[in-house]
Amino acid sequence: MNHPSRLPLAQLLLCGALVVTLSMGIRHGFGLWLQPIVTARGWNREDFALAMAVQNLVWGASGPFIGWWADRQGAFRVLVAGSLLYALGLLGMAQSAQSAWFMVSTGLTIGLAQACTTYAVVYGVLGRHIDAHQRSWAMGLTAAAGSFGQFLMVPVSSLLISHLGWQHALWTLAGAALLIIPIARGLHDEPHRQTTSITPEGQTAHSEPSTRSALMEALQHRDYLLLTAGYFVCGFQVAFIGVHLPSYLKDHQMAPEIATTALALIGLFNVFGTYASGVLGQRLRKPWILSAIYALRAVTIILFVTQPLSAWSVTLFAAVMGTLWLSTVPPTNAIVAQMLGIRNLSMLGGIVFFSHQIGSFLGVWLGGRLYDTTGSYDVVWWGAVALGIAAALLNLPIQEHRTPQRRAVAPIAKSA
Numbered sequence: 142m143n144h145p146s147r148l149p150l151a152q153l154l155l156c157g158a159l160v161v162t163l164s165m166g167i168r169h170g171f172g173l174w175l176q177p178i179v180t181a182r183g184w185n186r187e188d189f190a191l192a193m194a195v196q197n198l199v200w201g202a203s204g205p206f207i208g209w210w211a212d213r214q215g216a217f218r219v220l221v222a223g224s225l226l227y228a229l230g231l232l233g234m235a236q237s238a239q240s241a242w243f244m245v246s247t248g249l250t251i252g253l254a255q256a257c258t259t260y261a262v263v264y265g266v267l268g269r270h271i272d273a274h275q276r277s278w279a280m281g282l283t284a285a286a287g288s289f290g291q292f293l294m295v296p297v298s299s300l301l302i303s304h305l306g307w308q309h310a311l312w313t314l315a316g317a318a319l320l321i322i323p324i325a326r327g328l329h330d331e332p333h334r335q336t337t338s339i340t341p342e343g344q345t346a347h348s349e350p351s352t353r354s355a356l357m358e359a360l361q362h363r364d365y366l367l368l369t370a371g372y373f374v375c376g377f378q379v380a381f382i383g384v385h386l387p388s389y390l391k392d393h394q395m396a397p398e399i400a401t402t403a404l405a406l407i408g409l410f411n412v413f414g415t416y417a418s419g420v421l422g423q424r425l426r427k428p429w430i431l432s433a434i435y436a437l438r439a440v441t442i443i444l445f446v447t448q449p450l451s452a453w454s455v456t457l458f459a460a461v462m463g464t465l466w467l468s469t470v471p472p473t474n475a476i477v478a479q480m481l482g483i484r485n486l487s488m489l490g491g492i493v494f495f496s497h498q499i500g501s502f503l504g505v506w507l508g509g510r511l512y513d514t515t516g517s518y519d520v521v522w523w524g525a526v527a528l529g530i531a532a533a534l535l536n537l538p539i540q541e542h543r544t545p546q547r548r549a550v551a552p553i554a555k556s557a
Contacts, residue, residue, distance in 0.1 A: 147270045148330060150279075156327030157263045157283045160220060162290025163321055164227070164258035167314050168251075169408060170298035172384045173401065174234075176391065177307040178243075186388065188240045190509025192247040193384050194502040197376065199252025200259075201498020204491030207256045208265060209352060211487045216266045220325035223257025227318035230254055235311035258321055260284070261494055264474045265487030266328050276478060277427070280471040281419010285412045288467060292408030299401045355485040359492065364539040368476055369496045371431060374532035375469045376500030378438060378525045382462065383407075385508040389518050393450050403459040410463030418468035419475075427472035428539035435536065438465050439529030446522045476541045500528075 175189050182188075211219045230253075233246025256262075264280055271279045301310035359365050387400035421430055445458040477490050508521050 148266070148328070150271065150275075152327050153267055153270055154279060154283055154286070156324050157267060158286030158290075159324045160258060160263055160321055160328070161260065161283060161287025162293075163317060163324075164223070164255060165287055166290035166294030166408075167227070167231075167298075167318060168255060169383065170295045170404065172387045172404065173295070173298055173302060174307055174311075175384065175388055177302065181307070182238065182240075182243075184240060185509075185513055187506075187509040187513050188243070190384065190505050192240070192244045193380075194504075194506035194509075195244060195248030196252040196255070197380055197498045197501030197505060199249055200255040201376075201495035201501070203253055203256040204261050204494045204498070205488050206491075207253075208261045208487030208489075208491030209485075211262045211265050212485055215330045216262050217325050217329040219257045219262050220328065221322050223254045223262075224319055224321035224325070226250055227254035227258060227321070228315040231311050231315035231318060235308040235315075254318070256491075260470055260474065261487050261491040263328070264490060266330055268474075268478050268483040268486040269330060273479070274423070277422035277471055277475040278419050280474055281416050281422065284419065284467055284470050285416035288408055288411035288415050290408075292405055292412065295401060295405040295408055352485060352488065355481065355489065356492075359481055359489050362480065364541070365477070365480060365489075365493075367535050367539050368428075368431075368473060369493045371435065371532040371535040372469070372473060372493050372497040373500035374435060374528040376497035376502075377504035377528055378442075378500075379466060379504075380501035381504035381508045381521055381525060384505050385512070385518060385521075388512075390450075390455065392518075395450070395452070395455070399452055399455055403455050406456065406459035407463035407466055410460045411466040411468075414464035414466060414468040415471060417464075419471040422472045422475055427476050427541050428536045430472050431469055431536040431539075432533045434465050434468050435529045435532035438462065439526045439533070441465070442522060442526050442529070446519070476539070479541050 171193060175186065178184070179186055179189050207219060230246050230250030233250060234243065237243035237246050263283065267279050267283065268276060298310065298314070301313055305313065383404070386403060387397075390400045390403070391397065418430060418434070441458065441461045445454065448454055473493060474486075474490050477493060478486055481489055504521070504525070507524075508518060511520050512518055
């Protein structure tokens with residue numbers, strides 16, 4: 142029987158997907174602005190890349206604190222704050238004529254906005270309102286629906302740039318970011334009233350730990366630490382590819398529309414990959430799914446950088462990488478919920494995501510730094526391969542069902 146204060150499943154999935162569509166869709170196209178902005182401002186690629194790297198780092202570093210806020214106060218206030226910050230940051234990104242101000246708007250402000258409007262906050266609501274036997278599927282479905290937004294927003298961003306110019310395109314996206322506010326009303330929950338959860342075995346878990354004890358428990362949990370370390374690699378790979386792939390293709394004399402198509406295909410195939418990952422997470426061991434994803438990414442990158450570059454090879458790379466793009470997200474967050482409970486899910490998921498964003502920082506910044514130093518992205522591509530292999534090995538020994546010993550679990554009385 143559902144908790145009386147639980148939000149309807151359809152409402153959760155629809156509103157969660159729309160929020161992720163806007164927040165992740167807008168950021169997915171940021172690589173399209175690299176060339177126009179550095180050309181207009183007379184900057185190096187590292188100037189743009191460093192701001193994007195700081196954006197990822199701020200997003201990750203603020204995630205646990207914003208997750209704690211969402212766990213205690215509900216998602217609505219957090220999402221409203223994130224929507225306003227997103228719009229402000231995009232306006233600043235358009236107007237910043239100096240790299241320092243570009244760093245403040247694009248790095249700090251948008252980074253905070255993304256922490257407030259993406260997976261940690263949305264998945265916290267899903268985890269609190271959806272039983273464990275549906276959780277991985279629901280997270281996968283939400284991520285898949287949100288991924289369609291990434292597919293949609295890349296050509297939209299490209300059209301805005303070509304028809305309005307890069308500055309006016311950012312102003313338009315700032316207006317789109319404000320749409321998160323009315324959508325967020327559908328995720329208006331009161332998590333502090335929810336003190337029990339349903340396990341897959343039909344049991345209810347009582348006495349969820351306090352913030353401090355939950356944090357200490359997580360930091361002493363071997364499998365949580367392995368999961369966190371592996372997620373670093375996900376961030377490194379997707380951030381590097383998302384920001385630098387358009388420039389990599391332009392360096393090889395490929396038409397700009399090929400880069401736009403590649404980013405759009407990543408978003409499209411991400412829909413299928415994230416949904417499939419969520420569904421498989423209900424049937425297979427989630428750590429094995431993660432290991433397979435990281436290993437396949439490494440193989441895909443090897444084939445991409447060692448074979449002759451063509452429109453077909455880019456298309457194939459985008460399709461395969463898109464399938465693997467955010468397919469790590471549903472099993473990762475579902476594992477955290479299984480291992481450590483749902484009371485502090487946004488906060489603990491935010492800590493795992495911080496590792497992801499440290500990887501994102503390095504992937505974006507090193508891409509720009511090493512390109513300016515060596516004139517090539519080769520070192521970063523091969524670094525992404527080595528990290529993918531390491532992440533595959535780190536996830537193999539994780540035991541997703543390890544429940545902390547001190548959490549008392551009592552069976553629910555079956556109703557007639």
